[in-house]
Amino acid sequence: MKAAVLFSGGKDSTMAAYKAIEQGLEVKYLISMISSNSESYMFHTSNIHMTELAAQAMDMPLSCYNTPGIKEKELDDLKMVLTDMKNRGVEAIFSGAMYSSYQKSRIDKLCQDLSLKSVSPLWHKDPYEYMMELVDLDFKIILVSVSAAGLDESWLGREIDREFLEDLLKIHEKHGVHMSFEGGEAETLVLDCPLFKKRIKIKEMDKVWDKDSGHVNIKKAVLVDK
Amino acid sequence: MYDPKHIRNIGIVAHIDHGKTTLSDNLLAGAGMISSELAGDQRFLDFDEQEQDRGITIDAANVSMVHKYKEAQYLINLIDTPGHVDFGGDVTRAMRAVDGSVVVVCAVEGIMPQTETVLRQSLKENVRPVLFINKVDRLLNELKLDSDELQQRFIKIIANANKLIKNMAPKEFKDKWLARVEDGSVAFGSAYHNWAINIPIMQKTGITFNDIYEYCKSDNQKELAEKVPIHEVLLGMVVEHLPSPDIAQRYRVPNIWSGDMESEEGQGMINTNPDSPLAVMVTNVSIDKHAGEIATGRVYGGTIEKGSEIYFVGSMGKARTQQVGVYFGPERVNTDKVPAGNIVAITGARNAVAGETITSYGNKISPFESIEHISEPVVTVAVEAKNTKDLPKLIEVLRQIGKEDPTVRVEINEETGEHLISGMGELHLEIIAYRIKDKGVEIETSEPIVVYRETIAGTAGPVEGKSPNKHNRFYLDIEPLEESVFKAIQEGDIKEGRVKGKELAAKFQEYGLKKDEARKVWDVNKRSLFINMTRGIQYLDEIKELLMDGFESTLDDGPIAREKVMGIKVLLKDAKIHEDAVHRGPAQVLPAIRKAVYGAIMMAQPNLLEPMQKVYINTPQDYMGAATREIQNRRGQIEDMSQEGDMTTLQSKVPVAEMFGFAGDIRSATEGRCLWSTESAGFERLPRELQKTIITEIRQRKGLSPEPYGPDHYLG
Numbered sequence: 001m002k003a004a005v006l007f008s009g010g011k012d013s014t015m016a017a018y019k020a021i022e023q024g025l026e027v028k029y030l031i032s033m034i035s036s037n038s039e040s041y042m043f044h045t046s047n048i049h050m051t052e053l054a055a056q057a058m059d060m061p062l063s064c065y066n067t068p069g070i071k072e073k074e075l076d077d078l079k080m081v082l083t084d085m086k087n088r089g090v091e092a093i094f095s096g097a098m099y100s101s102y103q104k105s106r107i108d109k110l111c112q113d114l115s116l117k118s119v120s121p122l123w124h125k126d127p128y129e130y131m132m133e134l135v136d137l138d139f140k141i142i143l144v145s146v147s148a149a150g151l152d153e154s155w156l157g158r159e160i161d162r163e164f165l166e167d168l169l170k171i172h173e174k175h176g177v178h179m180s181f182e183g184g185e186a187e188t189l190v191l192d193c194p195l196f197k198k199r200i201k202i203k204e205m206d207k208v209w210d211k212d213s214g215h216v217n218i219k220k221a222v223l224v225d226k
Numbered sequence: 227m228y229d230p231k232h233i234r235n236i237g238i239v240a241h242i243d244h245g246k247t248t249l250s251d252n253l254l255a256g257a258g259m260i261s262s263e264l265a266g267d268q269r270f271l272d273f274d275e276q277e278q279d280r281g282i283t284i285d286a287a288n289v290s291m292v293h294k295y296k297e298a299q300y301l302i303n304l305i306d307t308p309g310h311v312d313f314g315g316d317v318t319r320a321m322r323a324v325d326g327s328v329v330v331v332c333a334v335e336g337i338m339p340q341t342e343t344v345l346r347q348s349l350k351e352n353v354r355p356v357l358f359i360n361k362v363d364r365l366l367n368e369l370k371l372d373s374d375e376l377q378q379r380f381i382k383i384i385a386n387a388n389k390l391i392k393n394m395a396p397k398e399f400k401d402k403w404l405a406r407v408e409d410g411s412v413a414f415g416s417a418y419h420n421w422a423i424n425i426p427i428m429q430k431t432g433i434t435f436n437d438i439y440e441y442c443k444s445d446n447q448k449e450l451a452e453k454v455p456i457h458e459v460l461l462g463m464v465v466e467h468l469p470s471p472d473i474a475q476r477y478r479v480p481n482i483w484s485g486d487m488e489s490e491e492g493q494g495m496i497n498t499n500p501d502s503p504l505a506v507m508v509t510n511v512s513i514d515k516h517a518g519e520i521a522t523g524r525v526y527g528g529t530i531e532k533g534s535e536i537y538f539v540g541s542m543g544k545a546r547t548q549q550v551g552v553y554f555g556p557e558r559v560n561t562d563k564v565p566a567g568n569i570v571a572i573t574g575a576r577n578a579v580a581g582e583t584i585t586s587y588g589n590k591i592s593p594f595e596s597i598e599h600i601s602e603p604v605v606t607v608a609v610e611a612k613n614t615k616d617l618p619k620l621i622e623v624l625r626q627i628g629k630e631d632p633t634v635r636v637e638i639n640e641e642t643g644e645h646l647i648s649g650m651g652e653l654h655l656e657i658i659a660y661r662i663k664d665k666g667v668e669i670e671t672s673e674p675i676v677v678y679r680e681t682i683a684g685t686a687g688p689v690e691g692k693s694p695n696k697h698n699r700f701y702l703d704i705e706p707l708e709e710s711v712f713k714a715i716q717e718g719d720i721k722e723g724r725v726k727g728k729e730l731a732a733k734f735q736e737y738g739l740k741k742d743e744a745r746k747v748w749d750v751n752k753r754s755l756f757i758n759m760t761r762g763i764q765y766l767d768e769i770k771e772l773l774m775d776g777f778e779s780t781l782d783d784g785p786i787a788r789e790k791v792m793g794i795k796v797l798l799k800d801a802k803i804h805e806d807a808v809h810r811g812p813a814q815v816l817p818a819i820r821k822a823v824y825g826a827i828m829m830a831q832p833n834l835l836e837p838m839q840k841v842y843i844n845t846p847q848d849y850m851g852a853a854t855r856e857i858q859n860r861r862g863q864i865e866d867m868s869q870e871g872d873m874t875t876l877q878s879k880v881p882v883a884e885m886f887g888f889a890g891d892i893r894s895a896t897e898g899r900c901l902w903s904t905e906s907a908g909f910e911r912l913p914r915e916l917q918k919t920i921i922t923e924i925r926q927r928k929g930l931s932p933e934p935y936g937p938d939h940y941l942g
Contacts, residue, residue, distance in 0.1 A: 039696040041804075102806035147694035148813035176812030183809040184695035211939070212817050213694040 003092040003119075004029040004085050006107070007062070008043070009051040011134055011141045011160075012096025012122055012180075014190040017058070018137075019121035020094045021195065028090055030055050030062045031081060035069030042074050042103060043067070046145040046187040047218050050200070057196040057223055079110050092117040098125060099182040127179035131165055140192035140199070145215035148185035150175035155186070156207045157216050189218070198223040230472035230498045230567035232298060234464050235524070237305045237320045237353070239344035240330035242903045245360040249330055249417035249456070250304060254289060256420075256457025290553045290569070293461040300465050303553065303569045319580055321351040322482065322594075323509040323524040323569055325475075326468025328460065329355045329387070330417070333362050333379065334369065335875070337386040339840060339905050345387070349394040349403075350718060352478045356467050357387055357405040357412040358460060363419060366442040369871050373439050384412055398477075411467045413459055414438075419447035422459040426466075471567030472498040475526060482507070483526070485592030491585075494527035500565035504528035504536070506584040507594045508575070511629050517549070519629070520558070521575040523584065526594075529565040530572065535587035538578060544587050548574030579629050595721070603635050603648035604837035604882050604906070606675045607655050610644055612668035617643060623665045627658060634658060648677060651839070651904065652886055676837060676883040678924065679909045680784035681793045682706055684831035688799050689941050691822025693814035700773075700818055701800040704826035707755060707793045710738040715753045716908070722750045724774055743797070749774045752781040753792040765803040769815050773798070776819035785824040786832050786934050787924040792909070796823055825940035832934070834917055835909035837882040840865075842875065843892065845900035850874045852895040860884035861913075879907055 005017040007030035020027050032051040035043040055062035063084075067077035082093065093111050097104040097120045104120055111118035122130065134141060141160045146152075150171040158164060171177050178185050192199035204220040240246045290303040305320040321327070327348040331341055348355050359380060365371045371379065388404045395403050405412045407425055415422025423433060431453060441450040479487075479495045483505075486492050494502020505527035514520050530536070530550050537544050551560040551571045564570040575584070583593040611620040621638055624645055628636035635648040649655045652674055659671050687703030714720040714737040720730070725747050734744035742759075748770065749756040756777045760766065777796060784791040804810045841862065843853050847869070853876055857864060862880035869875075880888075885904070892902055912920060922932045 041697065099808040100806050102804070102809065147696070149694065149817040150813060175816070178808060178811060178813070183804075183806070183811055183814065184697060185811075185813055211821070213696075 001091050001117075002026050002028045002089055003094055004031050004063075004090045005094040006031050006033070006096070007051055007055075008032065008048060008096075008187075009054045009189055010096070011139065011188045011190055012098060014054070014096075014139070014193055014195070015134065016094045016096040016119075016121055017060075018193065018195055020092075020119070023121075025092065025094075027060060027094075028088070029085065030058075030060050031085070032062060032064045033074075033078060033081070034064055034066050035074065036066070037069030040069035040074060041071050042078070042106065043069060045069070046215050047189055050189055050218060050221065053200055053221055053223060054190065054196075057192075057198045057200060059197050075106055075110065078107075079113075082110055082114055082116060086114050086116060090116070092119055094119045094121065096120070096122055098122045098127070098130070098180060099178070127182070128165070128169075130180055131160065131168075135161060135165070137194060138192070139190060141188045141190050143186050143216075144189045144218070145187040145213070146185070147213035148175070148177045148181075148183075149212065150177050151186060153207065153209050153214055156209075156214055157205065160188070187215075192226070196226070199226050200224075231470050233301050233303065233471055233567050234326060234468050235303045235305075235324040235471060235567075235569055236326045236328060236464055236468055237324045237348070238328045238330060239348060241332070241335070241338035241340040241344070243901060244330045244332040244335070244338070244341070245417040246330050249328075249358070249360065249460070250289070252417055252420050253304065253457045253460060254291060256455055256461075291461075293457070293465065295462055295465040300461075302461060302464060305569075318347050319509045321347050321353050322507055323522070324353055325471055325473075325478065326464065327353050327355045328358050328464065330358050330360050331383055331387065333359050333365050333383070333414075335844070336379075336383050337390070338903075339842065339877075340903065341387075342390055343905060345390050346394050349391065349396070352396055352399075352474075352481050354399070354403050354468055354474075355387075355391065355405070356463055357384065358417075358422065358463075359383055359412065359414045360417050362414050362438070363416045363442045363447060366439060373435055376439070377435065380407075380412075380414065396477075396481075409467075410463060413463055415454075415456055415459070416447065417456060420451040420456050421447060421454050422456040423454045424459060424463060427454055427459050427462075475567070479526060482595050483592065484595060491527055491591045494566070498566045499527060500529045500567075502527045502566070503589050503591060504530055504584065504586040505591055505594075506530055506536075506570065506572075508578050508580055508582040508584060510580055511578055513626055513630060514573075517573045519573075519576060519578065521572045521578040521582075521584075523570055523572065525564055525566050525568050525570050527566050528586070529563050530570055530584075531563040532560070536572075536575065536584050537587045537589065539583040539585060539591060539593045541577065541579075541582065543577055545576050545578070546574055547572050602906075603633065603650060604677050605651055605655060606646050606648040606677055607659070608644050608646055608672035608675075609659070609662070610670050612670055616667045616669075620645070620662070620667045620669065623662055623667055626665075627661065631658075650906065651882070653889070674886060675927070678787065678789045678837075678912070678920070679793075679835040680786045680789050680791045680827070681833055681835055682827055682830035683833050683911075684829075686826045686829035686937075687797070689822055689826045689829065689937075691818045691820070691825065691941070693810070693818040695809060695814055697804040697809050698814055698818050699802040700798065700822050702822050702826060703797040703799055704823070704830050705795045705797070706830075707753065707795045708738045711755070712753055712793050713737075715750060720750060722752075724749050749777060751778045752790060754781055754794045754796070756796050756798070758798045760798055760800055763801050763803065765805060765810070766801055768807070769803060769810055772812055772815040773819050775812075776816045777823060779816070780820050780823040784832075785827050785940070786834060787921050788928055788930065789834070789924065791827070792835070794827070796826070821940040825937040828934070828937040828940065834912045834921060836912045836920075838879055838907040838910050839882050839885060840905040840907045841878045841880050841885075841888075841902065842904070843878070843896075843900055843902045844873055844875050845896045846872050847874055849896040849899060850876070853892065853900060856888070856892050856895050860888070881910075 003020050003025040007013045033043045034048050035045050038045050065081050067074050093116050095107050108118045143155055143158050146155045172179050200221055201224045202221045205216050205218045238246045293300045293302055392400055410424040410426040413422045413424040475498050476496050491503040506523045506525050508521045508523040510522040512520050532550050535546050549560045550564050551558045558571050585591045611617050624636045637646040662669050685705045688701045691700045731745045743757050746758050748758050781791045845853050857878045860880050861884050862878045864878045866877040
C-alpha cells in the first residue's frame with residue numbers, strides 16, 4: 001500500500017513515518033504544511049523549514065504546501081493537499097496525532113470524505129513509554145519550542161535523553177506538563193533516527209524568549225555522514 | 227459521671243490580667259483538686275515555666291472538676307485560655323470544645339477591647355456567656371467608691387456587656403443570653419481573695435452589698451471567702467445557666483458541621499447519642515514527654531474507645547488510639563471509653579492536627595467546619611540550627627510546633643536550612659524560639675520580619691491572559707472588593723471556600739454585592755472573590771477547578787512583592803478555550819489565569835498594606851506624656867484617652883512594623899509603671915511615602931529584582 005505522512009520534522013511525525021515503514025508500507029511522500037500563522041491549531045510551525053533537510057536525510061520526496069493557518073479554514077488547504085495525494089495514487093495518510101482529538105478527528109474526516117485510510121500509529125500510546133521508546137530507538141531529538149508552565153529557557157535546544165525524562169517527570173508532577181508535550185507544550189526537531197541516512201548538524205541557532213514561552217530559530221544546518 | 231445532663235463544658239475568657247487564671251486556680255482548689263492555700267499564687271494552670279515567669283497564660287489548659295449542686299454531681303470540664311492577643315488562636319479553638327463561657331471582667335478597667343474580642347469568639351461559636359465581675363475589692367479599697375458608686379459601676383459594666391451580647395449573639399438567643407443580675411447570670415467578687423456573690427446567693431445567705439462593703443473595708447475578705455466561696459458561687463452559676471452538652475449540641479451542631487442533619491451521624495450529634503457514629507473534633511494537640519502526641523477534642527457523637535481504629539477525615543489518615551482519657555483536675559485519667567458530650571484526651575492519634583475531624587475507621591462522615599481564626603500571623607522570623615548536627619532534629623521540632631499551635635505557620639526549607647516561623651507578634655515568636663531551645667535544639671533567629679499584604683485601589687480591564695500555547699485566552703476585569711463584603715468575610719459571616727450552587731447568593735447580596743454578581747461567585751479566598759460573569763462558554767466547566775486553583779495561587783504571592791493579596795474582586799468576562807482537553811491542561815490554564823490576574827493588579831493602582839495593632843496602655847498620670855511619645859514615635863495614633871483616679875488609659879493604633887522592642891521601651895519610659903496589651907487591628911494602607919522603600923526592601927530580601935514588573939510583563 002502506498003502511503004503519505006503528514007510531516008513536520010518533529011518526533012511524532014518522524015515516528016509515524018518510522019511506523020509506516022515498519023508496517024511494510026511504501027512511503028511515497030512526506031507532506032509539509034507550511035503555516036504562516038505561528039499559533040495555528042492544526043500545524044506544527046517551529047522550524048518547519050527544516051523538513052526539507054530531514055527529507056533529504058531520509059532520501060524521500062517532500063511535498064510542501066503553504067497555508068495562511070487560519071482556524072478551520074486551514075482545513076480546506078489540507079483537503080486540497082490530500083486530494084492531490086489521492087490523485088497521485090496514495091491510499092493511506094499517516095499522522096503523529098497522540099492525544100489531540102482536535103487534529104485527529106479533522107484528519108479522519110477529510111480522509112473519510114476522500115476515501116483515504118487515516119492511520120495514527122501513536123494514538124493513545126502511554127506518553128512516558130513512548131518517550132522511552134524514542135530514546136531506546138536512538139532518536140536524537142531536541143526541543144525547538146516550549147510553551148508550558150514549568151518549562152523555562154533552559155529547556156530550549158535540550159536533547160531528549162534519560163536525564164531529560166527524569167527532569168520532565170518532576171515538572172510533570174509539579175505543573176501538569178504533558179509527558180510527550182501534546183497540546184503544543186513543546187515542539188521538537190529530529191536530528192537523527194534509524195530512518196536517516198545522514199544526520200542533521202546544526203551550525204547556528206538563536207533562542208527567543210517571551211514571558212512564558214520561547215522558541216529556537218535554526219539559522220544554519222547541514223547534513224553530515226553518520 | 228458521663229451522662230450529658232450532668233456535664234458542663236466551659237471556657238474562661240477575659241482581657242489580659244483580668245484574672246482568668248487566678249479564678250481557674252481557685253475553682254480547682256475549691257473542688258479539692260489543689261491546695262487552697264497555694265491557689266491564686268500558684269497559677270496552677272500555667273504549666274509552662276515560661277508562663278509562670280511571665281505571669282501570663284500561653285496555652286489553653288484543660289482541667290475538670292466535680293461539683294455538687296442541688297443534690298446532684300456535675301462534671302465540669304474547664305478550659306483556661308490566654309488573654310494576650312498574641313495567643314488569640316488558642317481562644318478560638320477552645321471555644322469549639324465548650325458550650326458555655328465565663329467572661330471575666332475587671333471591675334476597675336471594665337469591658338476592654340479584648341473582652342469584646344473573646345465575647346465575639348464565644349458567641350460566634352454559639353457558646354453562651356455568663357459574667358463574672360472580678361477585683362471588686364479594689365473598687366472599694368483603691369478607688370474608694372461608696373456603695374452607690376459601686377452599684378453604678380456594676381450597672382455600667384453589665385449594660386456594656388449586654389450591648390455586645392445583643393449585637394453578636396445568634397438571633398434566637400439575643401434576649402435569652404443577656405446577663406441578668408436578678409437571675410444570677412452575673413456574679414461579683416474577687417478571684418484573688420476567693421469570694422464571689424450573686425443575687426440568688428445573696429437571697430440565700432442574707433449577705434448584702436453593704437456587708438461586702440464592710441468586709442472589704444475591714445480587711446476581712448477571708449471571712450467572706452468562707453461564707454461565699456468562689457467555687458460554690460461560680461460553679462453553681464455555671465450549672466444553672468450554662469447549657470449541658472445535650473442541650474447545646476442541638477443548636478451548636480448545625481452551626482459547626484455542614485453534613486446532612488437528617489443522616490444517622492447528624493441525628494446522633496444533635497441528640498448527643500453515645501451509640502451513633504463517632505464524631506470527634508480535635509481542638510488542641512500537645513506533646514507529652516512520655517505519652518507523645520495527645521489530641522484533645524470534643525466528642526460530639528458516638529463513643530471513642532481505647533485501642534480502636536480511628537480515621538482522620540481531613541488528612542485521610544488512620545491511627546489506633548492507645549489510650550483515651552478525660553481530665554481530672556490537671557491530670558489525664560485514662561479510661562476505656564469516652565462518650566458524646568465529653569472532652570477527650572486521645573493518646574496515639576498520630577499526626578492529628580487541631581481542626582481535624584475523627585471518626586471510626588471504615589466510617590464516612592462530613593468534616594466539621596474549619597475553625598476560624600480571627601487573627602492571623604503578621605510577624606515572621608527565620609530560624610537556623612546553630613549546629614549542623616541538629617538540622618534533622620530542628621525540622622522535627624518545627625513540625626511539632628506547627629501541630630501544637632495552628633496559629634503558628636511553619637515553612638520548612640530543607641535545601642537552605644533556613645526555616646520560617648510566622649506568628650501573631652514578637653512575644654509569640656519569642657516564646658516559640660524559647661520552646662525550640664527547650665527541646666534541646668540550639669538555634670539562631672533572624673530579626674523579625676513583618677508580613678504585608680497586597681491589594682488594589684483602582685480598577686482595570688478587560689485584560690487578556692494567554693496560555694503559553696496561545697490556544698486559551700481569558701478576559702477579566704478587576705476591582706477592589708466592596709468593603710462590606712470584605713468585612714463579612716473577615717468576620718466569618720461569609721465563609722471562605724469554593725461556592726457550591728447558589729445558596730450564598732442572597733447572603734452576598736445582603737452584604738452589598740450586585741445581584742448579577744452575587745449569583746455567580748465561584749470562589750471566596752483570602753478575602754477576595756472570583757466571579758464568573760460569562761454565559762454559555764463551552765468547556766468552561768471543565769477547567770473551572772483549574773481557574774480557581776490559578777486564582778487562589780495568585781493570591782498566595784502577589785505581583786508587587788510576592789506577599790499575599792487580599793480584598794480584590796476578579797470578574798471573568800470572556801474566555802476562549804481549546805476544545806481539545808490535551809490543549810488546556812494545567813500547564814496552560816494556570817499560567818494564563820495567573821498572568822491575567824497579575825497584569826490586572828499592576829494596572830489597578832497596586833498598593834501594599836501593613837498590619838496594625840491596637841495598643842492599650844495603663845499608666846499613672848505622671849507617665850502619660852512619656853507613654854504618648856512612645857506611641858507617636860512609632861507612627862502611632864492616639865485614639866482615646868481616659869482617666870480613672872490616678873491611672874490613665876491610652877488607646878492607640880500602631881503599625882506592627884514599629885512595635886519591635888516596644889516592651890522594653892515602654893517599660894523604661896514609664897519606669898516600669900505601666901500595664902499594656904495589644905490586639906490585632908487588621909491591615910491598613912502603608913503610607914505613600916513608604917511604599918517604594920518597603921517594596922524594594924521586601925523584594926531584595928526575597929532575591930527578586932528591586933522593582934516589581936509592570937503590566938506589560940504579564941499581558942499581551
